[in-house]
Amino acid sequence: MREITYTEAAREALAEQMAIDPSIFVVGEGIGERGGNFNTTLGLYEKYGPMRLRDTPIVERGFVGLCAGAAMTGARPVVDFMIVDFILDSMGELLNQISKVQYMSSGRIKMPMVLRGCIGIGGAAATHHSGSYYSIFAHIPGFRVALPSTPYDAKGLMKTALTGDDPVMFLEHRLLLNRRGPVPEAEYSLPFGEAAILRAGADATVVALAVMAPKVLAVCDELAKEGLDIEVIDPRTVAPLDVPTILESVHKTGRLLIADETFGPCGIGAEISAQVMENGFDDLDAPIARLNGAHTPTPYSPTLEQAVIPDDAAIARAIQDLVAE
Amino acid sequence: MTSDGTSLSSEQLLALYRMMALIRRTEEQLARAHQMGLVPGPCHTYVGEEAIAAGVCATLREDDVVFSTHRGHGHALAKGVSPRAVAAELFGKATGCSGGRGGSMHLFAPEIGLMGTSGIVGPSILQGAGAGYSFKLLGADQVSVAFFGDGAVSNGAFHEGLNLAAIWDLPVIFVCEDNMYATEVPFRQATRVQDVATRASVSYDMAALCVDGNDVLAVHQAAEAAVARARAGEGPTLIECKTYRTRPHAEGMRDGGYRSAEELEAWKRRDPIASLAAWLVKNQHASDADLEALDAEVKATVDDAIEFARSSPFPDPETVADFIFSEGG
Numbered sequence: 001m002r003e004i005t006y007t008e009a010a011r012e013a014l015a016e017q018m019a020i021d022p023s024i025f026v027v028g029e030g031i032g033e034r035g036g037n038f039n040t041t042l043g044l045y046e047k048y049g050p051m052r053l054r055d056t057p058i059v060e061r062g063f064v065g066l067c068a069g070a071a072m073t074g075a076r077p078v079v080d081f082m083i084v085d086f087i088l089d090s091m092g093e094l095l096n097q098i099s100k101v102q103y104m105s106s107g108r109i110k111m112p113m114v115l116r117g118c119i120g121i122g123g124a125a126a127t128h129h130s131g132s133y134y135s136i137f138a139h140i141p142g143f144r145v146a147l148p149s150t151p152y153d154a155k156g157l158m159k160t161a162l163t164g165d166d167p168v169m170f171l172e173h174r175l176l177l178n179r180r181g182p183v184p185e186a187e188y189s190l191p192f193g194e195a196a197i198l199r200a201g202a203d204a205t206v207v208a209l210a211v212m213a214p215k216v217l218a219v220c221d222e223l224a225k226e227g228l229d230i231e232v233i234d235p236r237t238v239a240p241l242d243v244p245t246i247l248e249s250v251h252k253t254g255r256l257l258i259a260d261e262t263f264g265p266c267g268i269g270a271e272i273s274a275q276v277m278e279n280g281f282d283d284l285d286a287p288i289a290r291l292n293g294a295h296t297p298t299p300y301s302p303t304l305e306q307a308v309i310p311d312d313a314a315i316a317r318a319i320q321d322l323v324a325e
Numbered sequence: 326m327t328s329d330g331t332s333l334s335s336e337q338l339l340a341l342y343r344m345m346a347l348i349r350r351t352e353e354q355l356a357r358a359h360q361m362g363l364v365p366g367p368c369h370t371y372v373g374e375e376a377i378a379a380g381v382c383a384t385l386r387e388d389d390v391v392f393s394t395h396r397g398h399g400h401a402l403a404k405g406v407s408p409r410a411v412a413a414e415l416f417g418k419a420t421g422c423s424g425g426r427g428g429s430m431h432l433f434a435p436e437i438g439l440m441g442t443s444g445i446v447g448p449s450i451l452q453g454a455g456a457g458y459s460f461k462l463l464g465a466d467q468v469s470v471a472f473f474g475d476g477a478v479s480n481g482a483f484h485e486g487l488n489l490a491a492i493w494d495l496p497v498i499f500v501c502e503d504n505m506y507a508t509e510v511p512f513r514q515a516t517r518v519q520d521v522a523t524r525a526s527v528s529y530d531m532a533a534l535c536v537d538g539n540d541v542l543a544v545h546q547a548a549e550a551a552v553a554r555a556r557a558g559e560g561p562t563l564i565e566c567k568t569y570r571t572r573p574h575a576e577g578m579r580d581g582g583y584r585s586a587e588e589l590e591a592w593k594r595r596d597p598i599a600s601l602a603a604w605l606v607k608n609q610h611a612s613d614a615d616l617e618a619l620d621a622e623v624k625a626t627v628d629d630a631i632e633f634a635r636s637s638p639f640p641d642p643e644t645v646a647d648f649i650f651s652e653g654g
Binding site: 022052054056057059061062063064068069070072077093101106109111144164165166 | 447450
């Protein structure tokens with residue numbers, strides 16, 4: 001199978017859908033002629049022009065709120081926010097309007113809107129360019145939250161985002177954007193709420209999100225040499241969250257670690273842990289463990305930045321400790 | 326009334342009168358119901374401002390859209406939502422225009438272009454601009470109207486929304502209802518530039534004008550021109566309407582400490598409905614008896630609406646989680 005990058009895969013999904021759905025338009029800074037800071041729209045402006053590839057002033061609240069009105073009246077906006085920290089200026093539009101209009105209107109107004117862009121720590125981007133915030137969005141009723149970790153998932157989940165009628169936060173970890181992977185040329189899409197079992201194993205389950213998925217996978221391949229047989233699950237979407245797949249795995253292994261680069265307190269790992277406690281307590285042979293990034297703003301200096309994210313050694317240790325419990 | 330050269334027929338003029346009377350009567354009865362505990366939540370009335378909703382919405386087609394505010398009963402009724410559906414929504418009933426999920430501040434009737442009233446100041450401006458973008462993108466000839474008060478015009482949404490609508494020539498009519506107070510904060514204390522039309526024209530190079538918001542003919546004339554411009558692809562217009570609300574910010578709230586009794590009385594003497602009634606009679610569009618008959622018909626309609634709201638069922642608690650998503654759970 002051909003291999004393309006994560007960004008190319010997501011862009012291919014966007015290009016394919018734009019070709020068949022004239023109601024799709026993209027807004028953002030530098031997504032027109034320039035093709036996007038992260039090449040998210042490269043080559044599309046030449047095909048579709050400024051009405052569908054709309055460069056904006058730096059007014060995140062303004063264009064997110066505008067896209068809400070467009071989504072409510074027959075268009076399908078894609079907000080290319082570049083870096084997730086930037087759309088915090090539009091939180092009122094997101095939490096008060098975009099997530100709630102379908103409910104308030106008794107389902108008579110749809111909100112088909114994709115908000116996509118970069119999350120995560122890396123490249124000394126410092127604290128205003130390193131956020132993730134997916135636990136916040138998953139906390140709010142009315143959002144779909146996708147966290148693809150492979151090119152295959154990026155294309156398949158983007159297809160679903162662009163064909164559904166709900167608002168989707170499509171969050172792309174910065175360290176995954178240039179990773180290559182197999183992506184079929186034939187048409188496909190991936191449903192939300194369906195986790196991927198990246199590696200089958202019997203000794204423990206690790207739920208790994210976003211960039212942690214490939215990191216944990218690599219560590220588990222190493223641990224296999226020590227005889228540890230670890231199952232790795234990537235939920236792929238955190239809203240909806242595929243709890244049944246996690247419970248089935250824990251039923252088999254009896255042990256669970258949640259590996260997440262973002263904050264522990266009130267985070268998605270706490271939610272997964274609570275769900276497993278409530279629905280799979282009798283399957284547990286050890287306390288559920290969490291491995292998170294430090295609960296701090298993200299520092300700039302590489303030595304400090306490395307100190308806030310779980311590295312391979314920390315991942316290995318967490319798994320070894322869990323199995324030894 | 327600045328009615329020079331109005332091209333409206335007697336029938337159209339009486340329709341404006343009827344709509345204003347309907348809004349007034351509906352809200353007076355809703356306020357009464359609120360006092361009786363039949364409206365469980367907030368109720369912000371539009372009493373004194375009816376000429377704006379009536380005048381603007383009379384220039385719209387059913388498939389044009391309106392984005393409204395927390396003071397939105399008048400916009401809903403003028404856009405064509407039935408008094409029954411508005412009253413039932415405020416009573417929290419399943420038959421309300423939002424099925425009991427919204428209340429006074431979240432009235433929805435997208436089938437006829439009421440895209441929502443809102444409990445947050447500002448988003449109507451952005452969403453109104455967004456609908457304009459949608460219509461332009463899809464090649465539709467619909468227009469979009471965003472209502473908002475003077476309380477919104479120092480908010481970022483106003484500046485961001487007007488700028489985007491201007492640079493992209495969107496078919497939007499921005500209607501500022503300047504009733505002089507943002508909740509209870511005087512507009513004169515909130516800005517050095519109280520002339521909202523100037524903000525639009527100078528800052529954003531947008532067509533803009535200021536009219537007497539208590540003069541329905543002036544509002545109608547301005548809106549008609551703005552709608553025609555928008556529909557012709559000539560871009561957005563801002564209409565600043567100077568008006569006044571004569572009831573408190575919200576029902577049940579203390580209404581003192583921020584405006585004088587003299588000011589309130591002076592504005593009550595400029596009541597938009599009484600002014601229109603006098604003008605209609607003076608210019609022989611209607612007799613006193615005609616207007617009394619209209620008032621009686623409006624009273625019967627509103628009595629029916631209140632009774633409908635009172636006797637309608639509450640929503641089934643089993644449905645509480647319906648409609649969060651369009652698909653699945």
